[in-house]
Amino acid sequence: MTDSTTLSLASSLESVGETRAIIDLDAYAHNIGVLRASAPEGAAFMAVVKADAYGHGLVECGRTAQSIGCEWLGVARIVEALRLRDAGVDIPILVLGPPVSTELTAAIQCGVTLAAGSWSMVERIREAAKAAGATARVHIKVDVGMRRYGFLPEEISAAVQRLKAMPEIEIDGVFSHFSSADEPGAEPTGAQIALFSAAVAEVREAGIEPRWVHLANSAGIITGRVGPTNMVRSGAATYGLSPSPEVPCDERFQPVMSVRSVVARVSQAPLDCGVSYNCIYRTTADEMLATIPIGYADGLPRPLANQGWFVIGGQRRPIRGRVCMDQTIVGDADDVSEGDEVIIVGSNANGAMSFEDIGPMAATNNYEVATRLMARVPRIYMRNGEPVAVEHLLHDAAVRSVETARA
Ligand SMILES: *Cc1c(COP(=O)(O)O)cnc(C)c1O
DSSP: OOHHHHHHHHHHHHTTOSOEEEEEHHHHHHHHHHHHHHSOTTOEEEEEOHHHHHTTOHHHHHHHHHHTTOSEEEESSHHHHHHHHHTTOOSOEEEOSOOOSTTHHHHHHTTOEEEEOSHHHHHHHHHHHHHHTSOEEEEEEBOSSOSSSSBOGGGHHHHHHHHHTOTTEEEEEEEOOOSSTTSTTOTHHHHHHHHHHHHHHHHHHTTOOOSEEEOOOHHHHHHTOOOSOSEEEESGGGGTOOSOSSSOOOTTOOOOEEEEEEOOEEEEEOTTOEESGGGOEEOSSOEEEEEESOOGGGTOOGGGTTTOEEEETTEEEEBOSOOOSSOEEEOOOTTOOTTOEEEEEOOGGGTOOOHHHHHHHTTSOHHHHHHTOOTTSOEEEEETTEEEEEEOHHHHHHHHHHHHHHO
16 A cells, blocks of 8 residues: 555545444455355356445445456446446446446446346447447346346247347346245245246257356355356345345354444433433433434434434443434433444344344335445445545545635
């Protein structure tokens, strides 16, 4: 590391303030290793980094995945792929969903692979390839039951014939997606593997040997249901997020993110004192309260009111009353001081709420809670226990405008 990057890292660490997300890139790399070991021998690995890597940071996770030898990255939007290219990531990237974006031509110029799953999308890809003066590499998406995106099994044969005849398009792969792999007993998975196998056979019968054939997501890898493939895709489990309560990430996996803050204020409330908006919590005795600068505008779900807890000094402190936009109050804070470290989300091992705990309390799943952590929360990336990068878009923009004002 050069002096100037050390300096800027140190000054951005200083700017980070109280509430921050700590991303353990070693844990991320470790989880990918666990998943690879569970996948069929020799299968390639696509690290899915869509939605800002499920809140964990698109660029740093993408770079880490590349550095440990992941063959592919998967994203949902073309801008995510372009951001990775801009950050110097040069391994293959697949846009998993319909490529609805004005940046289609740029995507083809940057060698981003696209999912061909409907005629209108194929036409758009073809037009953009002509404009780019380059061939568009595609993976044919088969819809085996989600009804979300992809050619239906009965359309595959015709789709391959037509795609084959298009000089602007190169067929590089075939893939599909499970609807219910996170429910181990559910009937659709076997049927979906059979439909996908038949579709792959039809592609081959049409004289195309797809280089990449892929179906399984995290739940498919963990439960060993991967279908006929030479690649697996995983997002959730790479971050240590369980696909579902029935398909958990076991003890081999490590949580990648922890969200932390610092106690901003401590106060003593008398008996029967209302706390936070609408006073939906009333103290049942004298109680010490602590105010923490995190709220629903940071991504802490509002339904955690009177349900969730934070860990301060190794002890659980229950959330008292409503979660506010920017602040939350916890109780049982007798031994708490202003400035104490707070674990908002972390590992159950140290008593903290995990994303798996928060999901049901907020009537959603762990994936949604993680992806909703807002850009207002700075991300600090760790390797070997040391911070190696900080991402804080708001801060960077603010510094730029201060510098402009001074100039
Ligand atoms: C999001 C996504 C994945 C990753 O799923 P996880 O459950 O997070 O592993 C894989 N494939 C497709 C098509 C997706 O949209």
